[in-house]
Amino acid sequence: MKIEILFLSRGGQGAVTASRILASTLVEEGLYAQAIPEFGAERRGAVVKTYIRASTQPIKTHEMIKNPDLIVVFSRGILDIIDLKIFIGDKNPVFLINSSTPVKTGFKTFVVDATGIAIKTGLVVAGWPVINTALLGSLSKVTGLYRLETLIKILGVFFKGELLEKNIEAVKKAYEQTHEATQI
Amino acid sequence: MKSRERIKTAMIGNHAVAQAVKMARVKFIAAYPITPQTIIVERIAEMVERGEMEAEFVNVESEFAALSTTMGAAMAGVRAFTATSSHGLLYMYELTWWTAGARVPVVMAVVNRAIGPPWNIHTDHNDILTLRDSGWIIAMAENVQETFDMTIQAFKIAEDPKVMLPVAIGLEGFILSHTAEYIELPDQWEIDQFLPPRDPDKPYRFRLGEKFSIGNLGEDANHMMLKIAAMKAMYNAKKVIEESDHLYEKIIGRGYGGLVERYRLDDAKYVLLSTGAWSGTIKDAVDMLRDEGYSVGLLRLRFIRPFPTEEILKTLSGSKGVIVFDRDISLGKSGVLATEVLDYVDRDISFWGVVAGLGGVDVSSKEFASIVKGFVGEVEREGFTRRETVYYLNNEVFEI
Amino acid sequence: MSRKIIVKKIDIDIDPTKYLVARPKKGAAGRTGLWRTFRPVVKLDKCIDCGICWLYCPEDVIFWEKGLKIKIDYEYCKGCGICSSVCPVKAIEMVREEE
Numbered sequence: 001m002k003i004e005i006l007f008l009s010r011g012g013q014g015a016v017t018a019s020r021i022l023a024s025t026l027v028e029e030g031l032y033a034q035a036i037p038e039f040g041a042e043r044r045g046a047v048v049k050t051y052i053r054a055s056t057q058p059i060k061t062h063e064m065i066k067n068p069d070l071i072v073v074f075s076r077g078i079l080d081i082i083d084l085k086i087f088i089g090d091k092n093p094v095f096l097i098n099s100s101t102p103v104k105t106g107f108k109t110f111v112v113d114a115t116g117i118a119i120k121t122g123l124v125v126a127g128w129p130v131i132n133t134a135l136l137g138s139l140s141k142v143t144g145l146y147r148l149e150t151l152i153k154i155l156g157v158f159f160k161g162e163l164l165e166k167n168i169e170a171v172k173k174a175y176e177q178t179h180e181a182t183q184i
Numbered sequence: 185m186k187s188r189e190r191i192k193t194a195m196i197g198n199h200a201v202a203q204a205v206k207m208a209r210v211k212f213i214a215a216y217p218i219t220p221q222t223i224i225v226e227r228i229a230e231m232v233e234r235g236e237m238e239a240e241f242v243n244v245e246s247e248f249a250a251l252s253t254t255m256g257a258a259m260a261g262v263r264a265f266t267a268t269s270s271h272g273l274l275y276m277y278e279l280t281w282w283t284a285g286a287r288v289p290v291v292m293a294v295v296n297r298a299i300g301p302p303w304n305i306h307t308d309h310n311d312i313l314t315l316r317d318s319g320w321i322i323a324m325a326e327n328v329q330e331t332f333d334m335t336i337q338a339f340k341i342a343e344d345p346k347v348m349l350p351v352a353i354g355l356e357g358f359i360l361s362h363t364a365e366y367i368e369l370p371d372q373w374e375i376d377q378f379l380p381p382r383d384p385d386k387p388y389r390f391r392l393g394e395k396f397s398i399g400n401l402g403e404d405a406n407h408m409m410l411k412i413a414a415m416k417a418m419y420n421a422k423k424v425i426e427e428s429d430h431l432y433e434k435i436i437g438r439g440y441g442g443l444v445e446r447y448r449l450d451d452a453k454y455v456l457l458s459t460g461a462w463s464g465t466i467k468d469a470v471d472m473l474r475d476e477g478y479s480v481g482l483l484r485l486r487f488i489r490p491f492p493t494e495e496i497l498k499t500l501s502g503s504k505g506v507i508v509f510d511r512d513i514s515l516g517k518s519g520v521l522a523t524e525v526l527d528y529v530d531r532d533i534s535f536w537g538v539v540a541g542l543g544g545v546d547v548s549s550k551e552f553a554s555i556v557k558g559f560v561g562e563v564e565r566e567g568f569t570r571r572e573t574v575y576y577l578n579n580e581v582f583e584i
Numbered sequence: 585m586s587r588k589i590i591v592k593k594i595d596i597d598i599d600p601t602k603y604l605v606a607r608p609k610k611g612a613a614g615r616t617g618l619w620r621t622f623r624p625v626v627k628l629d630k631c632i633d634c635g636i637c638w639l640y641c642p643e644d645v646i647f648w649e650k651g652l653k654i655k656i657d658y659e660y661c662k663g664c665g666i667c668s669s670v671c672p673v674k675a676i677e678m679v680r681e682e683e
């Protein structure tokens with residue numbers, strides 16, 4: 001088994017941190033994992049691509065992921081500026097999108113209102129809702145690769161105190177609220 | 185025998201280096217931050233500040249000062265470390281020759297990054313290869329696990345009385361430095377067993393009350409003798425590298441093969457040759473090609489200096505073709521590895537030197553496989569091919 | 585007549601410190617006193633025992649002990665004249681060697 005995931009996010013949305021939490025969680029579940037951030041001239045707001053691999057076998061390659069099994073979109077606005085066709089190859093990807101309403105991608109799509117969850121949980125920093133951990137809760141449901149309790153255990157390595165509590169709450173809510181909303 | 189219940193986690197390359205420096209019980213670190221190396225410096229500074237590491241961390245004003253200070257500390261007998269990248273390495277360049285020439289066994293991580301212009305923060309190998317003729321031992325890691333293991337082994341190799349040369353470990357910017365990967369960490373007692381404290385008196389030691397200077401003006405013939413002596417130390421290092429790898433495997437349970445790693449080479453008619461992180465990607469290409477019936481294997485150079493001449497000769501003799509992948513270029517000649525390997529490729533063996541991936545341009549396993557198919561295709565079609573330098577960019581192999 | 589060259593193999597495990605380490609030794613460069621054209625001559629009656637010449641001497645050939653004034657080792661003094669220049673009371677005169 002080998003799964004390749006692409007995160008599409010804006011600089012400052014915490015996708016790189018999320019990818020590292022995800023890699024640690026996958027290893028905790030007994031899998032091999034790899035999280036490669038693609039940095040450019042990074043700045044807040046620019047589109048950032050992050051690649052994650054999970055496998056039952058050791059991962060040798062260090063190439064970028066061109067045809068992912070799963071694409072996680074951190075804000076739906078990114079879909080307006082990125083041509084999704086470049087990620088479609090032999091495989092049809094599944095989408096997980098941070099959105100309060102259904103989004104038409106032409107592929108199997110899950111949505112979760114991670115922004116709404118972050119606001120309700122009080123996870124807002126400098127005016128930006130922190131959605132990265134919530135999306136990992138959703139991803140647990142969508143992929144079934146790792147358990148929510150494993151993710152929560154790893155969150156404890158990255159966060160402490162009140163911040164940890166809020167992140168756990170967001171992760172649980174996101175897990176519950178993630179639903180399929182495929183529109184072909 | 186104590187149990188081998190290891191910590192298994194995902195870790196980025198820069199943290200793996202910092203962790204190895206801590207576990208090697210390094211006593212002195214001076215470094216200046218530069219993307220993509222910065223995290224190494226930050227993490228070590230944090231560990232020293234929190235008291236997790238019993239070491240001196242010195243903030244310096246430049247890379248030149250970083251290596252000068254590290255060299256000075258090592259000359260006073262302690263285990264010392266620094267780290268840099270690309271333009272930072274060039275800024276400390278004069279001192280790299282002094283460190284090697286004065287036989288100071290420091291270890292330096294070089295987080296590979298392209299040299300400008302144009303400014304570029306992504307990987308290629310040209311920065312570390314500027315050390316090629318300086319007397320530094322040059323190692324290149326393939327993944328985060330090896331980055332950790334190599335850093336530990338580097339101290340063992342550098343401090344061996346038969347070697348006493350500095351070691352540079354290349355880990356590639358972003359694709360290793362910032363990439364979180366599966367890693368197994370040994371216990372501290374295992375590292376201590378592999379790497380005892382440094383003998384502070386070797387090769388010499390500055391201490392209070394003793395007057396001597398290093399590298400003073402002397403007879404011209406002494407200069408030449410010192411170079412020949414360093415060459416002998418490089419030859420000695422070959423054996424020490426192999427022995428260290430075996431000992432590491434015995435104690436910690438993971439070995440790589442010494443100067444080179446051989447991947448599916450037995451019976452291979454065509455030999456691929458590379459170094460660094462994209463070797464993992466090339467291994468995937470080898471697997472694909474093998475599945476399609478191609479007789480190929482990979483010889484990965486773990487060390488560029490000392491150069492694994494014997495291993496290369498042994499592997500290439502009897503092969504039908506050799507294809508070298510260079511993520512670097514010696515302008516006016518060819519890829520650096522191609523230049524060096526060509527010496528050992530008989531005139532009747534087919535050869536391509538492929539320059540690719542400069543400035544961080546990504547090359548996928550599928551692309552590697554198609555380049556190899558192009559090479560094998562030309563050999564089968566024409567019976568023989570010899571191209572010292574071809575380039576791969578935007579899905580095309582071309583000459584200029 | 586040129587010598588016939590035959591390549592030999594030499595066992596060369598050299599201790600690099602032999603070529604790297606330089607230890608200071610009295611007279612390491614020979615009897616440098618012979619280099620002198622001018623000789624510093626101290627007028628001890630004018631000397632105020634301040635030790636500035638001792639401090640400035642680049643060759644470490646001036647011996648000074650407070651209360652006993654100074655003494656110059658002419659075996660190794662190169663006659664550079666720095667002591668004469670820095671003396672605040674002009675107690676050191678540079679005199680031609682032949683005189």
